[in-house]
Amino acid sequence: MNWHLIVVGFLVHLVLFYSIFDIYFTSPLVHGMAPQISSLAPPAKRLVLFVADGLRADKFYQVYEDGETKSPYLRNIIQNSGTWGVSHTRVPTESRPGHVALIAGFYEDVSAVAKGWKENPVEFDSVFNQSRFTWSWGSPDILPMFSKGATGNHVFTSMYPAESEDFAGSDLAKLDLWVFDEVQNFIQSARQNQTLLNKLKSDKVVLFLHLLGLDTNGHAHKPYSDEYLENIKVVDSGVEKTVKLLEEFFADGQTAYVFTADHGMTNWGSHGAGHPSETLTPLLSWGAGVNKAQQPNSDDYQDGFQQEWKLSHVKRCDVNQADIAPLMSSLIGIAYPLNSVGILPLDYINNTDQYKAENLLTNALQLVAQYEKKESLMKATTLSVFFTPFKLLKSSRKVDILRQIRTLMSKEDYQASILLTKKLMYHSLEGLNYYQTYDRFFLGTSVVMGYLGWMAYVLQLLLREHTTITIMQKTTFNKFTNSSLTVQKGRRIIFMTIGLVVALLLMLQSSKYMYYVYCLLPVMLWNKATQHYQVIYDVINYLSLNHWYLMLIGYCIIGAVSVEILVLSFFYRELMSVGLLGIGLFPLMTSLRQSNKLLVFFWMLSCGVVAVFPMLPVVERQSNINLVMLAGFLMLLSSVLCVYLRPSQDRTTTLILIIQILIIGVSMVIVYTTSSSLSRKEGTPWYNQVLSWTILFTSLVIPSLTSRLILSRLLHSVLSLVAPFLLLSTAHEGLFCLALCYLMFFWLVLEYKLSNDSPSKLHTMTFDEVRIIEETNPRYLQLADVRRGFFFVFFVLTSFFGTGNIASINSFDPASVYCFLTVFNPFVMGTMLLCKIMIPMMMVTCTFHAIHITQQVPTKSLFLIVLLMSDLMALQFFFMVRDTGSWLEIGTSISHYVIVMCMILFIMLLLVVAKLFTTATFPWIQWLSRKTHIQ
Template sequence: MAVTGSVWRLLLIGLVFHLVYIGTVFDCYFTSPVVHGMRQHSIERAEAKRLVLIVGDGLRADLLLAKNGFSMISDSPETIAPHLRSIVETRGAFGISHTRVPTESRPGHVALIGGMYEDVSAVTKGWKTNPVDFDSVFNQSSTTYSFGSPDILPMFARGATPGKVKIWCYDEDEEDFTKDATALDLWVLDHLAALFHNATVDPQLNNRLRRDKTVFFLHLLGLDTTGHSYRPHSKEYMANIQVVDGIVNKTEELFREFYADNETAFIFTADHGMSQIGNHGDGDLDNTRTPLIAWGKGVRGPLPDSSPSSHDEYSKPWGLTHLVRRDVEQADVAALMSTLIGVNMPINSVGVLPDVDPTKPGYLLPREGEKTQAAAALVNAKAILEHYRIKHDEKRTHSLFYKQYSFFTAGEASEEVPGDAKLTAIEGLIQQGAYYQARLHAKELIEHTLEGLRYLQTYDRLMIRGIVIAAYLGWIAFGAVSILLPPSASQSLRSALPIHLFTTIALGAFWALFTKQRSPWSFYVYIVFPCYFWDQVLVRAGGPLLRNIRHARAGSLAGYVLRGTLVVAALQSMVAGYTHRSIWSAWFAVIGILWPLLSWPRELLSENRQLLLMWMTACLFTAVFPLLSVHQKENLPIILFSSSLIYAIGVIGLLYTPYPDIGERRRFGAVICVLLFEIGWSLFFTILIVRDLQEKWPVPRLYRFLGWCTFLAGIVTPFVYPAPRSNPHGRVLSFFLGFGVCFVWLTIRAEGLFYIAYSLTLGLWVEVESALRPYTLAKDALQPVTAAKAAETAEHAKDASTYRPHADDLRIAVFFLLFVQVAFFGTGKSFYLEPVYRLVPIFSPFLMAALLIFKIVAPYIILATAFSILNARLDLPPFSLVLVALTLTDIMTITFFLNVTDTGSWLEIGQTISFFCIGSLLLVWSAGICALGELLMAGQPRGALGLDGAPDGKKVR
């Protein structure tokens, strides 16, 4: 396979295919919850005149309600939130509101206020605003007065009736992670108080505020900001909870003073929780358990717990086991709020009112008792059933062979409108006064309707899965055929014509089916890939492959099967490494110790003992990091140590990297000196800024300005003032130091040491493969494996245009996949925000994400340059090994895809989606990085190495 247009064509097809097929996981497992054209339903009589929703953004349930929840902090009070706890114990109902992934602020608020769970793919379509206009409790109210963050409030005003949702937001610059975030929450309280004060002198405002069905929304962002900055088990987070508790108390006082009645209902909850390390974007269970406390008009008081207990190990330490804990799903809160103030349930809401289930205590204390609960259950059933009917009509009209959900066909085959008979039965029970039975029937209808809704949303899943698996298997076959078989092996045009005709008919049939079903445009694109791949495989390999199998010896076939089995087992172990990080350590133990001792030729072991020892040491050093805990705290001494090591490596490289040309030597020295200067200043300013942040002192703007200068200069220098190309090691050293600046500024603990270990291992890998290659070439040629013969055989392997992969190339590709995965997972979830605050104190999600990505990119730059050197040393065409790796990786991708689920725990859902996306994107990303590596290392010496380890047999000092 020459470095021609065919190589680029194959690489481009692979990259486009993998990028496009990332969307299949969302088309297969998730659909937009927004449906138009629905009728709305509401309860006839409201229980409260107005509602106050208070959301403590990022508040964990256990840290709010537990006694001695902050025992790790000296002098912490036993009860952190005495006012909210007194509500739970004396006059309110409480429980856990279970959130769903993605556990971010926007999806959490959409679920709470809109009653729907955002399409998971929507998080890729915007940061603050839902990409699709949606209905909400706010839009159904007479007026909603909202106060808080500019990241949350505007999205509820965008799709609402003009003037229905009024917002007061502080400036985005106020979201400073280095300031006391409680000021944001107190700002909300102050502006609520100002609103009531203005109403005393503004009759029109006073009248609007006193209307029925009015909602007040207080968004308290301080806890989220404090948790990110100091983590949840800090005294700062504890103090912010105390501030929030005081705000709730003062809010009640404001409403009592202004309205002088008892017609206000209150709900306190959170959009998401927070993990131990201060993150909430994953599936950690501490992110998904948020508090729910309701009290005021229309809400019941505390109830004694019964047997079996409503508590588990999670809530037993709270000291509330004598009271009923009533858990809900997050979308259920919207149904509860709608019922309390008597507004229509939001369109597309799938929330279930807690009072629907008569076997468990709900949250309501209605005037008419169970009659109202039964009526509310009926309204809830109608709202959700309407959602099902719209989807049902759509599928029945456009599906080629439509099959109704079984629950609505049993005994109702002649019914045109699903569920009508069941609604009529519930209404009859209510009229007869059988409220308990009516609620039971409504509960059953809602449960089956939600299952039916899921049935319709996943109606095409089996077909999509089949297309996806056929496409990935087709790519594997297509890649293997393109790499292994010469172009001359393809069939003639006449013999290939029937295959092309069959493929065209199949593609046309699928497109016709998609047109009938009004499938998304992406389906038309998805089906093109498997059709094209298998068409090309049959055309190119149909005859030659059968002939090769027929004439192959049993021993060689067995060898192919054994190698294939080992490769599949290796890739599946990498899949397991996504959930068991110790597997990466086991991998380094295997390739560092077992592989050389059991597989290397004896001559190589005896002649390269120093290389063997260094390789073993580097692999074992790198193997340590996946075993470290992902929960890390800022450690300045380790940051200083790792930064000093990076600096020392630069000094050693400066002294001992050879350049025969004096001009190149001077240029190299200048580049390295500049980079060492930037690393030194980066370390100096990092120490100053970390000290100020730890002491909670304001960081001078001059420090941040100079910090940005050194950070950007370190990254840019190797690109704008590159080291000479004649010695690739010198060029790699410049990139190592340039991106080492990232690990001075953005490391929290041991990431810098991992960067060093990983880079050294990659450098030694190049030397190991270069030393091993001549022996394997001679062995493949069935010649005596001697040093002289190995070097001679390597000389005949320089013609890249005749490249066909050797067995060793398969192993190298697997090793490359290992290094790709370890670059991402080597130090665990190193997405800590504390280091980012050194450069960006103000909330800026895209800039913060960019800095974290820089830290992720750095190891890949070293991998790209090392892999380019390896290609040059082995005299292989650029991207040849990457193509082998891209072909192999879809064995992993298929496994990840089949493991994706949208049921079970939220942790499982989040992990399976992210693993599939990461598994697909990492290899696409790596191919792009390797292209950059070829560009950065262009002009380096090429050719097989002599056994002394120097290009063309020349020894390097």
């Protein structure tokens, strides 16, 4: 194993992976703007914000066949005393970005999700911060982000313990009931506390009720479940009681209410991407300063939902999620959040035209202030000769538009001023986006050059060190020898000059540190790629002498089609099945169709069985404990057969094998008892959790207790991985894992049989031989090795997509981790789901590691082939990343790039882990293995 190459490759790909965040997800925040506030008196003294976490618009507005609805109180408000619509959220549809958009008015970059729910990566302004006082109740995952970022001591929080967020709880709606009860207790205590009463009775007050029950019920039971739908009734009833309580307490008619959700949820109980079920959330506002229900106009937008929800008779007013922050600011007369990009939705405002025009202009000035700040920052970091300003909002044009708006307002032509103000706001948003993406083309070009430089380096390394081309073309090489020193010196000077010029330009522009990395990385890579430039002439000469141009074109076409199948499989999983069937037919083109008919039959059968799984539903499926039990039983049966069919081994190894079989049996019991306990809503028994964690950690150690014989170590490694995978299964994943194990075994045997020069029997070969291969002169690459590399990449993708649980980043089922924990912990749960992905990939990688030993090919050769294929895929997905179109398209394009880049990084890590997993052993086991091998 060439550790230097792996480390360098990992770092290069880490930079290329991280670049997507600097290109598409840089923070939109700028600081130093002056707050903008309207001088007119607001209609409300206080605002009550209800956020039903995870509530889908269709489930909230749904009317059943009997005419009933799960939210009768709120529906009555829609039809009589409030304004309603759909709030359109953005990717990522997660709790933190959703609440930031609602309360701060800007769309947080996706990287903030990875930095934590509670802690703010950067400080930002919010409606709560601009209020005089804010009281909030709800989840410890959401409330702290707005209290810790607020200036002064005026944002107060009341949170239930994190342990309450238990997916296995008997009544998850209790999270919402806790909030409503706490608000009631708070109001009661205010009656007896004059200081608190005075604060509550002041103006610019916000009460925030974060209702997490729906989100938790959706994860645990899915959004179509009775638990989720009944939770909507709980929320509706709780809102009704809270509103009556507050109206009686304040009794001044100056309270405004907003009811909405941070995101929706897919049918399979997840969120994070751009599916309409995730991006369409309800919005309802009523009370002081809010329009009552209106008749729709003939030209109002309708998409068919009104008829389905039986709300065609009431005007629907859709907004972008960030528009809710300016709405709340306008209703209680506070400054608009400094970084808000929302536009005040005037259809919700019940006030004079002057009030609407003044508040919209204030909103516009706040956007203009952001634009001016961002423009000045961009000017400061760009040389004047290269700077291109935003044409639609140049300084003179901006001043002219503001003068026209104020002139119209002085003439009381408020409708015209509103139209012109909206034009100014749209131009400001376009300008903000222009400067937000100002460096995108420049950075994208640098990243692409980095990709091409890395692939050129890998290709020349393959041709130079792992083929016979440069050896056979000594005459060409000698022709360049005399001038090589001069050329090399000139080449180094050229690249050094380019690097110095790039670094100087970046320094003059005060660019970010990562910009130096993105721009200088291609220079270094192309410097290395051209260091052995004579390889190009050697290849050309080699092809000319052998007349292989047509053959090369044919191989390139086959390679391009093969890689394209891998790319298209991200969009059409069924192509995995087609590819598996094609791979299954491969031995028919070899001598094995006559000499090893039985092996060919089992190979084709295993490919056919695995090909079934990509065609099974990935999501929108119920947990099926019977399939998990069937998979466990077949695993036990296969393990028992291995005991009788494997070559005779020492007692210690046999004992370990029996222990592993017992562990699989215990895993089955854990899965069954956990499922039974959850169905009774009693949670996961503590002893099941202890056993599950014990099995997970012991699985990492057990293989090191066994011998290094290839077949033996692979068997023990697979059995160690099977047990935790069974604990993480909810339906047919276990069957897929079993089918993949058989396919990997037949792949190993197939490759061994195809090799006619294997000096040893397969059952006597050990993983020790990898050291011998690396230290002696290994054979050079053959076309068959390219095919093996493709098989490996294909099987890795099959193991990724074939589990029926990973169609996209947000399609995980939290039920997968219930054997280990049920209390919400995003990082532990994410780690467990990552383990579920990596276990099948680990099986494939361990088999690939064994194959390279049986074929006596150095790891570096196959590693470079795999890396080159993976990079070709990654480069395609980089060009496919988009930030326009529907949120589903944007989210999908980003997900695909993230997945393929993570796959490349994981392959590098897995190759290292697979080597340790298959070779690490205790000294006494190593001695026993050698003794057994001699016998």
